[in-house]
Amino acid sequence: MPEIVELLASPSHRYVGRPADGPLPAPVGELVEEIRIRAGLGIVGDRYFGKPAHREASVTVITRESLPAGAGLAAVRRNILVAGIAVDDLVGAVLILDSGDGPVRLRVRRAAHPCAWMDVTVGPGAWKALRGKGGVRCEPLDDGVLRLGPVTATVTAAA
Template sequence: MPRIVELLVSPLHRYEGRPADGPAPVPDGAPDDELVGRIAVRARLGITGDRYFGKTAHRDAAVTLIASESLPPGVGLIQVRRNILLQGVDVDSMVGRTLTLDSGSGPVSFEVRRRANPCAWMDVVIGPGAFRALRGRGGIRCVPVNDGELRLGPVDVVTS
């Protein structure tokens, strides 16, 4: 059965500048852990509290998803900086489709606009060769179609 394994809400960009300099630290006053148990999704805006929420430049890419099967053991959303980590769902094959997830609070639909290509940061935060290994498996960038909530655990998945 498909599952939502991790959820990430980050109020800031952590991968800015040169990868060799390392990720930006979590600023004072920010939550210590960007991994959460549930997220609130808003139609056409993104995830409440996330760095891309309501940003014009990210209107076609407000929410990112990746499959756990694409990642090496022990690697999760903290490293790849996607919002939703799904297990048992081939998200990379869904570009151009609508993906609907229901974790028990009602369906949340996403228009899958494009791939979320990996960047050079992957070689720094995961390990040498990760950037190349994630090509074509870096997840997807989506626009939420409706308001809703998603939480960790089993999820019903419908595509159209």
């Protein structure tokens, strides 16, 4: 059964400057047990919430199967880490996730391409290894809550 493995809602952008300088320290509490999503705005409390330039890409999803063992959301800076859902194949579709509080529809707009920071935060070679499987950027279509644990995942064609 698919599951939500990790959730990240970070109020700050940690990757500034050059990767060789390393990321800024992680804010306390960015890995959470639940996230509240607002249609057209993103994840409440996240650095991209309500930002006009990010409205169609304010929620990012990656599958655990794409990551090296031990790597998590703090390293790749995606919002939702799932297991058992091939998210990289969903560009153009609508991913519907329900972790028990009702469905949340996410329009999968485009791939979330990895960057050179991945070699620093995940490990050498990660940037190249994650090409084509760095997750997806989504536009939230519903208000709702997603929680860690089992999740019902449905995919529909974009309307």
